[in-house]
Amino acid sequence: MASYHLSAKIGAKGKATAHAAYISREGKYSGRDRYEDLEAKGSGNMPKWAEQNPAHFWNAADEHERTNGSAYREIEVALPREMTVDQRRELVEDFVHQELGDKHAYQWAIHTPKAALEGGEQPHAHIMFSERRMDGIERDPAQLFKRYNAKNPEKGGAQKASGGKARGEMKDELLVTRQRWSDVQNAHLERHGHADRVDHRSLANQGIERAPEKHLGGAGVRALDDRDISALLERRAAEGAHERAQRSVSGLIDLSGDLSAAKDERAKHQEAARQAEAVRQLEQAKQQLSAGAAVFRAKFQAERAAKVEADRRADLARQAVEFAQGEARRKAELEGIAKERQREATRPRPTKEKDGPDFSH
Numbered sequence: 001m002a003s004y005h006l007s008a009k010i011g012a013k014g015k016a017t018a019h020a021a022y023i024s025r026e027g028k029y030s031g032r033d034r035y036e037d038l039e040a041k042g043s044g045n046m047p048k049w050a051e052q053n054p055a056h057f058w059n060a061a062d063e064h065e066r067t068n069g070s071a072y073r074e075i076e077v078a079l080p081r082e083m084t085v086d087q088r089r090e091l092v093e094d095f096v097h098q099e100l101g102d103k104h105a106y107q108w109a110i111h112t113p114k115a116a117l118e119g120g121e122q123p124h125a126h127i128m129f130s131e132r133r134m135d136g137i138e139r140d141p142a143q144l145f146k147r148y149n150a151k152n153p154e155k156g157g158a159q160k161a162s163g164g165k166a167r168g169e170m171k172d173e174l175l176v177t178r179q180r181w182s183d184v185q186n187a188h189l190e191r192h193g194h195a196d197r198v199d200h201r202s203l204a205n206q207g208i209e210r211a212p213e214k215h216l217g218g219a220g221v222r223a224l225d226d227r228d229i230s231a232l233l234e235r236r237a238a239e240g241a242h243e244r245a246q247r248s249v250s251g252l253i254d255l256s257g258d259l260s261a262a263k264d265e266r267a268k269h270q271e272a273a274r275q276a277e278a279v280r281q282l283e284q285a286k287q288q289l290s291a292g293a294a295v296f297r298a299k300f301q302a303e304r305a306a307k308v309e310a311d312r313r314a315d316l317a318r319q320a321v322e323f324a325q326g327e328a329r330r331k332a333e334l335e336g337i338a339k340e341r342q343r344e345a346t347r348p349r350p351t352k353e354k355d356g357p358d359f360s361h
Helices: 016-024 055-064 085-100 167-191 217-222 226-250 259-346
Strands: 006-012 038-044 070-078 104-111 124-133
Touching (some): 006 167, 016 055, 016 070, 055 070, 070 167
16 A cells, blocks of 8 residues: 655755765765665756866865755655556656756655564655755855855855745745655556555544554664554554545545535546547547558558569560560561562563564574
8 A cells, every 4th residue: 555755854064965875875875785785876957177076076065055954854755566667767866857847956866665563664855955056157166055146146055945035935836845755656646556645634623533643763663572563553454444445435426415516526526537548549540540641651662663664574575575566477478489589580571582583593
């Protein structure tokens, strides 16, 4: 069953380099069994001097960011176990692109440690990013983290996204981020054929009547005996089945109790699904028609070429017959002339009279 988790934190000046090494399993966090859980990692939007090694960026943030300032922010999210490695990476990259675009330098990593209680994988992602906005101005490490100059941006540092925002406004932004993460995760679950969905709302707002389970951690799990662990796992399974049933019912009846509105909303979703399916079938029909037209065109061209070749061969044969017939006629004519000449040659010639005016002794 897919579960929802998103937490955000602020990293203080002097902590960025170590945390980047931790999530990417580099430096002292590499080559140790405890940290052999790195599934994938990536980075982006780095200035030119840190494109090949993101650690240079976080080193500069730790060194040049203002005292008591934040060197980075981090979003940590749980990832669905039922997804493949490539699907989880695609999900994280999609969310990073949605949230950060090309405006913030970032680094992310996916970890898959074993759950202390159940023993299965606990895939999750760390997404750390700089609040400094990348505005296209080339700045060296020292300048990038200086105070922003609104009148002459090229003379100051990169602007911070949180500049001038009240705590309440930032809290509202986090709530919106939580909802966007549930939306993008559900879209990917649906895309890959999984029935489970996640909900960013609290259990109470979802209409689920139970208290959130307290996180025990590795030490807390190790302190439990076998009976406690068995009871806890059974309770989780029962609560999971109950929640799935409640979500199934909420798909038919809105939690507010407005049955008519729920039916209308369900009808809208069904109509949208039908339209999407119709569009998909139309596109498939177009593709099949296009493929059929290509096959027909190729067959027609082949048949036409074969007919042209057959006509050419027939014409050559006809010309050969006509030539042979002409030659036979000419041969017959020559033979007739030869026979006539032979008859002329063998025909007796008449003799002249010996008496007559021309006779002389």
